[in-house]
Amino acid sequence: VEVGAVYVAGRRARDGAVKLQSAQVVTVVLEEAGQSPLEAVGPSAPLRVLFEDADVIAVDKPAGLNAQPSEGRVGASLVDVVGAHLGGTAGLVHRLDRETSGVTVFGKSASATAALAEAFREGTARKRYLAATGPGLPAGGTVDLPLSKDPSRPGRWRATRAANGVPAWTDYRTLFAGDAFCLVELLPRTGRTHQLRAHLTALGTPILGDARYGG
Template identity: 75%
Template sequence: MKRRTFRVETAQVGLPLGEVLGAELGLPREEVERLVAVGAVYVGGRRSRDASARLGAQQVVTVVLEEGGVSPLAAAPASAPEWRVLFEDESVIAVDKPAGMTAQPTEGRVGDSLVDRVGAYLKRPAGLVHRLDRETSGVTVFGKSSEATSALAGEFREGRARKRYLAAVGPVALPSQGTIDLPLSKDPSRPGRWRASRAANGIPALTVYRVLHAGADFHLVELLPQTGRTHQLRAHLTALGAPILGDSRYGGAARAGGLAAPRCLLHAQALELAHPRTGASVRFEAPVPEDLARFFSTAGLVAPSGPILLPSGQPGRE
């Protein structure tokens, strides 16, 4: 990420943010205003979208100039991935996040994340309580009030939310079911990756899995995470020698059995938790997207549905 940071000097106190940015960056007013509008400017650590805001003494201003090698002013994709509402009432909205959409705004851009889209749909802020990776598709739930958001967040924080993921992986000798109990830590040799190993002082992570299809070209697995760590499923499967197909960051193959894996083929298929108002158990399910559904069809399988149950004999989180 490329950014520019400076501290407001005495002569700049009281001047509009846009004017000071133009002088500091040597950019025309129109370009400065676009940087502010897309959310690439922070004042005092908080995103500022008002180019006319007056600056105070010693405030720190940061401008994101590039993110992932791309300018925040680069045009957004002509057709953003489509998302759909799975369930909605006065307290909760559950949606199906498409692959390719970030869960929340990145540092350099606002407006094209799932939380932005759901907030625009609701015409008020959406209470995001959990996140899926950009390439992961599936169920994401939001609170529609501060009370509902807090209650939903508690379901995840206390480990009461049950989740079922589906993934396609390369062919590897896996037991028909099992539990992966390996701590996670950042991989110092590969920025952006996590490693699942007892060799490092990592954070506890537990995943129960079941093999749904074991073919010569690929396997299909059901994953029931008992903890909710960053990249948990991706790192755990990689530790078993079975990285998810299409997951280039973790070494997943781009094709298998003549089928393309255009992205990390991981789908959050179902989520069960207590309704924040009634306390009753509710389950939301998202249809398997086309790229992963092709693997199920080739295997002659129907994706699992219904209650989220641990395989017999597999320990879950207490």
Template identity: 80%
Template sequence: MKRRTLRVEGALVGKTVVAAVASELGLPEPRARELVDVGAVYVAGKRSRDAKARLTAGQVVTVVLEEGGQSPLAEAPPAPELRVLYEDADVIAVDKPAGVPAQPTEGRVGGSLVDLVGAKLGRAAGLVHRLDRETSGVTVFGKTADATSALAAEFREGRARKRYVAATGPGLPPSGTVDLPLSKDPSRPGRWRATRAANGVPALTDFHTLFAGPAFCVVELLPHTGRTHQLRAHLTALGAPILGDSRYGGLPRAGGVDAARCLLHAQALELGHPRTGKVLRLEAPVPEDLMRFFAAAGIEAPAGPIRAGGSGAG
């Protein structure tokens, strides 16, 4: 990420945000205003969308100029169609498309799942759990502050139950439990390692192998905890990383079928309704890229109630 940081002093004191950015970066004001509009400007650590706000002495202004090799002003791709799985006065559940981040990134607004749901509702919605960018599947939002708080408690207190499905490399046993703590891998930034050799956070995953072949496996995953990269790291520890997961060594192709992204899908979620307390059972159809591996294996995707053991905090 490329950024420019300015300290408000001297001639910058009292200037508007857009005027300060324009003068310090040598930009025309319309261009500086675009940076403010897309959320690439931060004042005192908070995103500033008010181009006319006046700066005070000592404030720090940060401008994100490039993120992931791309300018925040680059034209965004068309927003994907949002599939709503369930909606009432308190809750909206959607099928997150692969490739869409759960939340806005630092240098850009728009295009995240939070933005897409907010645009549909015409107001902000409360995200209570997150999926990785490449992971698809069920994601639930609260439509009120009370609903968001109650839904978050379902995850935090381990009452929410989740079922994932994935295509992996070969070699998985028929079933089992992975009880390996997770810690950041110091030798590979962005990766987590599943090992008892480090002081990691507890993580527990049940799995049931639905198909085991010489080229790939298809597996049902039931996390008891909801740690960052938990399923990806646990499957790597079993010697069968998720296909398409380049960060963890997953193959880009297996059994003659391509895996263009990390083939992990949050297929089902069960949790208490925030107002009635009744169990909501939400399911997202397996996407086409992962479904090709189910078809090659000659098996059906799981459906119906989640087996015991599928609770998770996130």
């Protein structure tokens, strides 16, 4: 309960002394991407700086490292690592999921962070992802299914028009299609939580290795 791993009737439990009602479902999420939320994050690799000037720094985030500190995790996050490199505060303006690797940009001042945040908010900063999925992905297209929290699976989002979700758009292009897997380029127009994971799952081709979404 203390680390936010317990859900009662699909809602995170905050009070360990709460009385349960008859037939209520209790879910304990002990693993996220194969690692217990109580387990310390291992030592991170040396920070790989891709670009740095007086205003911004772009780094290569490794898979398995949280973008920022989160409840139930111990150990350094990418924000901590970059902050230590800068000797001050690192202005995080976008996040990659813990399991995702790739370029992450930080502002080195309040004004730079605000300018970067506006670029991401207005869509002038373009994001491109590569993912390996299960077989059967179409050649390309756009997924425009709204996203909403999945009440039956805590910590997971669903892509469906059947719920009152938030708008989300993902353009995709299949770069390779084989019998065992596909390689796809993803260009999200919006930046919703778990957007790419949920949209690919809705297509019937979840990201390989993504246990939470059936990959």
